[in-house]
Structures are given as C-alpha cells and as structure tokens.
Amino acid sequence: MHDYAEEIIALVEAKNPAEPEFHQAVREVVESTSRVIERHPEYRAAKIMERMVEPERVIIFRVPWVDDQGGIQINRGFRIQMNSAIGPFKGGLRFHPSVNLGILKFLAFEQVFKNALTTLPMGGGKGGSDFDPKGKSDGEVMRFCQSFMCELYRHIGADTDVPAGDIGVGGREIGYLFGMYKRLKGEFTGVLTGKGLNWGGSLIRPEATGYGCVYFASEMLATRADTLAGKKCLISGSGNVAQYALQKIIELGGIPVSVSDSSGFIYDEAGIDPEKLACIMDLKNVRRGRIKEYVEEHPSAVYEPCEQTGEGSPQWNLKADCAFPCATQNEITETDARNLIKNGVYLVAEGANMPTTPAGVDVFLDAGILYAPGKAANAGGVATSGLEMSQDSMRLSWPREEVDSRLRHIMKNIHQACVDSAAAYGTPGNYVNGANIAGFLKVANAMMDQGLV
Numbered sequence: 001m002h003d004y005a006e007e008i009i010a011l012v013e014a015k016n017p018a019e020p021e022f023h024q025a026v027r028e029v030v031e032s033t034s035r036v037i038e039r040h041p042e043y044r045a046a047k048i049m050e051r052m053v054e055p056e057r058v059i060i061f062r063v064p065w066v067d068d069q070g071g072i073q074i075n076r077g078f079r080i081q082m083n084s085a086i087g088p089f090k091g092g093l094r095f096h097p098s099v100n101l102g103i104l105k106f107l108a109f110e111q112v113f114k115n116a117l118t119t120l121p122m123g124g125g126k127g128g129s130d131f132d133p134k135g136k137s138d139g140e141v142m143r144f145c146q147s148f149m150c151e152l153y154r155h156i157g158a159d160t161d162v163p164a165g166d167i168g169v170g171g172r173e174i175g176y177l178f179g180m181y182k183r184l185k186g187e188f189t190g191v192l193t194g195k196g197l198n199w200g201g202s203l204i205r206p207e208a209t210g211y212g213c214v215y216f217a218s219e220m221l222a223t224r225a226d227t228l229a230g231k232k233c234l235i236s237g238s239g240n241v242a243q244y245a246l247q248k249i250i251e252l253g254g255i256p257v258s259v260s261d262s263s264g265f266i267y268d269e270a271g272i273d274p275e276k277l278a279c280i281m282d283l284k285n286v287r288r289g290r291i292k293e294y295v296e297e298h299p300s301a302v303y304e305p306c307e308q309t310g311e312g313s314p315q316w317n318l319k320a321d322c323a324f325p326c327a328t329q330n331e332i333t334e335t336d337a338r339n340l341i342k343n344g345v346y347l348v349a350e351g352a353n354m355p356t357t358p359a360g361v362d363v364f365l366d367a368g369i370l371y372a373p374g375k376a377a378n379a380g381g382v383a384t385s386g387l388e389m390s391q392d393s394m395r396l397s398w399p400r401e402e403v404d405s406r407l408r409h410i411m412k413n414i415h416q417a418c419v420d421s422a423a424a425y426g427t428p429g430n431y432v433n434g435a436n437i438a439g440f441l442k443v444a445n446a447m448m449d450q451g452l453v
Contacts, residue, residue: 005031008030020102024357024358028361028432032433033437046452056083058078058079061152062074063147065147066143075130076129078101078128078129079126079163080104081123081161082112082123086115086442086446087115087122088161089124089162090125090382090386091108091126091127092128092163093127094126094127094166094168096132098130099129103329104126108125110354112439113435114382117375117417117439118379119410122162127152127163129144133169133173134168138172145176149184153181156181162190162191162385163192164381171194171206174194175195178191178195178199188200193385193389197397200388201388202397203397203398205384206244209244209378209380209381210241211245211404212379212411213350213372213378214324215248216349217322228322229252229253232255232321233324234320234323234345235256236258236265236327236352238261242324245324247274250273255272257272257320259294264291265304266291267315267318268298269301276298279297312338321346324350326355328353332357332360333360334359338363347369348369350374350377351377352374353378361373361432373432373435376418376434379410384403387403387407420438421438425437
C-alpha cells in the first residue's frame with residue numbers, strides 16, 4: 001500500500017505543480033486511508049482516490065470593480081467544486097491577498113471530508129478571491145462583492161453549490177453577495193449561509209466554528225476524565241473563530257491568555273474575561289483595528305510581533321495547557337510544536353484549516369497528546385451551515401438553544417466517529433487517522449453506489 005499511496009501523491013504533484021498546500025492535504029489523507037484501501041481493494045479497483053483528488057469543476061473568472069477614487073481595479077475570482085457525492089457542494093469563500101488556486105484546492109479537498117464527518121448531506125467546495133477587504137470602505141467592498149457575484153451566480157444554487165464565509169468574508173460581505181444574487185436570479189433561496197438573522201440566517205451560525213472546536217476539545221478531555229475548567233489556553237487569530245472559541249472557553253471555565261492577528265499577538269497572563277473579550281470583538285468587528293490596540297486599554301497585557309524565526313514563533317512558546325490555532329494554514333511548525341509540548345500543552349484543537357505543518361503534526365502524534373485536526377475540530381461551522389440550509393428549506397427559524405444543542409450533538413458524534421474509526425483501523429487515539437478514515441468511507445461508499453461519475 002505504501003507504493004500505491006506514493007503513486008497517488010506523485011500523480012497529484014505532477015498534475016498540480018506549485019500547489020504545496022494541496023499536495024500536503026492530499027498526502028495526509030492518502031497516508032491515513034491506505035489502511036482502508038488495503039482492507040478494501042474494491043476502492044482501488046474503482047480508482048476512488050484518483051477521482052477524489054480531481055475536482056469535479058474549477059471555475060476562474062475576472063472581477064473588475066471601481067474604487068472610491070474612481071479607479072478601476074481587477075481581481076481574480078475562484079470556485080472549486082470538489083465533490084458532490086453526498087450532497088450539493090458546500091464550503092466558504094475566502095477574500096485575502098494570499099488566495100490562489102492551490103490554497104483553494106487544499107481547502108476544498110479538506111472540506112469534502114469535513115462535511116462528510118458532520119453526517120449532513122453536503123459535498124465539498126471552496127472559493128474566493130485575492131481581493132483584500134482590509135482598509136476598504138463599505139462602498140468598495142459592496143462594489144467588489146456585486147461584481148464577484150455577477151459571475152459566481154451562474155455556478156451556484158440552493159441544490160447545487162451553497163457558499164458561506166471564510167477569512168475576509170463575514171456578515172457584511174455575505175449580505176452584499178446575497179443581495180446581488182437575489183437581484184440577478186429574481187429568487188429568495190438559501191444559496192448562501194451565514195446570512196443575517198432577519199433574512200434567512202441561523203442563530204449560532206457566527207459562533208459555530210469556535211464553539212464546535214471547544215466542544216470537540218471537551219470531548220477529547222472527557223476521554224481522560226478531565227475538563228477545560230482552570231486550563232490556560234493559547235488562541236491564535238482574533239477573527240470570528242477565535243472570538244467565539246474564546247467565549248466558549250470562558251463559559252466552560254478555561255482561561256484564555258492570548259490572541260493574535262497578522263501583525264502580532266497579545267499575552268494577557270491574568271486571563272481574558274468576558275469584558276476583555278468584548279473589547280476584542282469591538283476592536284476587530286467594529287473598529288477593524290489591530291490587536292496591538294488591546295494593550296492600550298489593558299496595559300497589563302504584553303504585545304509582541306509573531307514572526308517565525310529559527311526558534312519558532314513566540315506566540316507558541318508560552319506556558320499553557322491547551323492550544324487552539326484559529327488563524328491560518330501552517331502557522332505551527334515543527335519547532336512551534338516542540339515548544340508547545342515543552343511548555344506543558346497537552347491538547348491542541350485546530351479551529352483553522354490545516355494550521356500545523358506535517359512535521360508539527362508528527363511531533364504531536366509522537367508525544368501522544370490530544371490532537372484534533374481541523375477537518376474534525378472545526379467542522380461545527382459547516383455543520384451549522386447545514387442546519388441553516390435545513391431551516392431555509394423549511395422556512396423555519398429554530399431557537400438558539402435548539403441550534404446549540406444540535407451543534408454540540410454533532411460535535412460529539414464527530415468525536416466518536418474519529419475514535420471508532422481510528423481504533424477499527426489499528427491506530428487507537430489517533431484523531432488524524434480517525435477523521436480521515438471516517439470521512440473517506442462515507443464519500444467513497446457514495447461514489448461506489450453512484451457509478452463512474
């Protein structure tokens with residue numbers, strides 16, 4: 001099976017040059033699922049993995065728009081429709097200068113397995129643009145979103161492909177995108193998730209990824225008869241996922257001590273309480289400022305730039321019990337992983353997508369800590385998007401308590417699926433293998449049932 005896995009990886013690298021994030025995501029899944037394919041040769045005969053690594057459709061388009069000075073700007077838009085074996089394509093839109101084809105293919109590939117883990121009928125996709133909403137006026141963001149949707153609308157629909165938000169795409173952007181879709185199509189459907197509550201959105205959707213990540217961490221701790229109460233927690237990022245992970249950690253008795261953005265991080269040894277969290281949410285969501293401004297209001301905290309050096313990033317070299325990377329891909333290197341363990345961290349739950357490099361993952365697995373990969377730990381966001389789709393279809397709005405209860409139940413089931421699948425294929429306690437195997441089996445079986453498509 002090792003030779004077969006290497007054949008798949010070599011095929012992907014040859015057909016998708018200069019896309020290291022996609023190569024990395026494929027390698028992890030192929031290595032985990034080689035145990036399944038060895039036991040079930042019918043998947044190899046049907047070339048299931050060769051089909052999984054090839055998107056069903058890749059859409060690339062031009063996005064022209066006018067800035068506030070009347071200048072013409074051009075960005076590139078993307079939508080990767082990766083796999084629809086178990087439902088319509090589902091996955092976020094990312095607006096960030098780093099967006100390119102390889103990053104979106106990695107995210108779409110991850111999304112296939114993440115969505116399968118939720119047990120909801122959703123395929124995997126991802127999209128976005130190299131547009132940067134930071135520093136743009138509301139008018140500029142609106143004009144960009146409207147231009148972006150003027151092409152995207154041809155390729156999406158409530159039963160075809162349902163985008164959501166991601167980095168750089170929050171409630172403001174979803175609103176502008178939905179408004180233009182409605183105008184172009186002349187219909188009000190659940191074509192986007194993350195909508196406003198008074199026009200088809202779901203309670204708990206903004207909180208879902210962060211909450212779900214913390215719920216998954218709680219389930220992992222429960223396997224050791226432990227809880228989050230009193231645990232010092234490091235969190236990276238300060239956007240939607242990080243904010244609501246902080247909120248849920250505080251609610252469950254944990255002590256968050258750090259958050260970050262692309263410029264640096266703050267360390268508040270006394271802990272971030274609800275009042276300080278409100279300050280962070282106002283700073284990032286309303287004032288759209290930088291995290292270093294937190295220190296101006298809370299001078300006992302320390303701000304540091306978080307640049308990678310040979311010693312790793314200082315944000316991952318702090319004393320703590322738990323770490324929640326909620327920023328972006330590959331932010332934890334092998335050195336960072338070693339520093340986390342050296343400083344007492346024994347639980348890592350990924351709120352971001354693939355935030356740990358392969359060498360860092362190996363460090364966590366070799367150390368035997370509780371390590372939850374993003375495709376399992378951060379699946380709460382897309383799970384609640386699925387619940388939003390259900391509410392849209394039924395023209396209903398469930399109360400907050402019901403959505404939160406369903407989210408917690410889904411995260412508990414994802415955790416159990418990871419535990420069971422890892423044990424069934426000879427690697428008990430390995431959540432990476434468990435998540436990949438559980439997701440793969442659901443999608444692979446659906447593909448087998450549907451024939452060569």
